[in-house]
Amino acid sequence: MPVFRSAKLDNMTTSIFTELTVEKRAAIARGVDVIDLSIGSPDLPPPSIVMDVLRQGVSDPSMYGYTITGIPAFNEAVAAFYLRRYGVQLTPETEVLQLMGSQDGLIHLAMAVLNPGDLVLCPDPGYTVYESSIHLAGGQVYAMPLLEENGFLPDLESIPPAVAERAKMIILNYPGNPVSALAPREFFESVVAFAKRYDILVVHDFAYSELVFDGIRAHSFLSVPGAMEVGVEFNSMSKAFNMAGCRVGYVVGNADVLATLALFKSHVDFGIFLPIQHAAVAALQSDDALHGLADTYAERRDVLCEGLAAAGWKVRKCPATMFLWARIPEGWSSYDFAFSLLREAGVAVTPGNAFGKHGEGFVRIALVQPPQVLREAVGRIERFLVQRQPMHT
Ligand SMILES: Cc1ncc(COP(=O)(O)O)c(C=O)c1O
The missing domain is CATH 3.40.640.10 (Type I PLP-dependent aspartate aminotransferase-like (Major domain))
Known part of the structure; x- marks a missing residue:
């Protein structure tokens, strides 16, 4: 059978998100309890x-x-x-x-x-x-x-x-x-x-x-x-x-x-x-449907930014959204940093270059977990940085 595929799809490659999903599944299959901070799907209930x-x-x-x-x-x-x-x-x-x-x-x-x-x-x-x-x-x-x-x-x-x-x-x-x-x-x-x-x-x-x-x-x-x-x-x-x-x-x-x-x-x-x-x-x-929403995300941002800063990784505080746009430590590519963090620490974040070439050097961290899970993520990231940083300095 010939390949039935419109030329419109020529510029559309399998995205990093698919690769990330495969990697996340593999980690879960190995028994790793992955903390998923890669996708911006809200975890909070609707009003x-x-x-x-x-x-x-x-x-x-x-x-x-x-x-x-x-x-x-x-x-x-x-x-x-x-x-x-x-x-x-x-x-x-x-x-x-x-x-x-x-x-x-x-x-x-x-x-x-x-x-x-x-x-x-x-x-x-x-x-x-x-x-x-x-x-x-x-x-x-x-x-x-x-x-x-x-x-x-x-x-x-x-x-x-x-x-x-x-x-x-x-x-x-x-x-x-x-x-x-x-x-x-x-x-x-x-x-x-x-x-x-x-x-x-x-x-x-x-x-x-x-x-x-x-x-x-x-x-x-x-x-x-x-x-x-x-x-x-x-x-x-x-x-x-x-x-x-x-x-x-x-x-x-x-x-x-x-x-x-x-x-x-x-x-x-x-x-x-x-x-x-x-x-x-x-x-x-509804007058109160939005009540507390921004504060919930701001609290998560603070937990992550303050925790990561204490772990030696200074990340710019985001003024809005459900994402931190974090410049990664020297010596890494976005892709290697994100995939190593997932494989070795069980924390999923998205490599910045998934969003365009000027995203290289960054990862996106989604604030889609409650503070206690984010604290656990910070602990894992800190251990990962301590173990891996000497190789990259
Ligand atoms: C910037 C931006 N625009 C649009 C959307 C799509 O949102 P929805 O189709 O759920 O309205 C998203 C979803 O993550 C987004 O991040």
């Missing part, structure tokens, strides 16, 4: 109201039909949430679009707006779906390095004008994964000016909008004047409300772009299970 609404919904026989699109109450709840949390005014009917998670939405948006050969400015390191979405749409990636000396923001001035002229879309993600950084308002203002100058669509991924620590609030890209004319913002129920398995998210912003994506989606999916939509509405409307 109880979410489970109550879902419970009621699943026992109601009238809930099982196709929904085709988001229910109006969902769009209204998102608009009210955006006003309350970020001071952004949205028209529910045209400036909010429900998604089966922002992951689906990001892939589908690229397919809906890009033509083969279109150039997209993409963060490096960046969440892996950005590059995948561009490849699946037949587009080309122009990597924007996120460097520590620039606060992990892309340097728009360093993008050659010929590249900016050709670019159709720019993807940004603050607070970011894997690099936990925040974007100041002025940066978003410069993005709006840049997008207007070169006619570029801005796609801001705001999935970690509510996981921000130390009393700080993240800016929605849409809160900047002119942003609605040039961009859209993805958001998710997965992280703020611990509903990752429910597969519900949304995109807000420019009505024309949302209409294009809605047209695409109308050929792809038939909507989300009604009880999940109702549960999402309840979460968005």
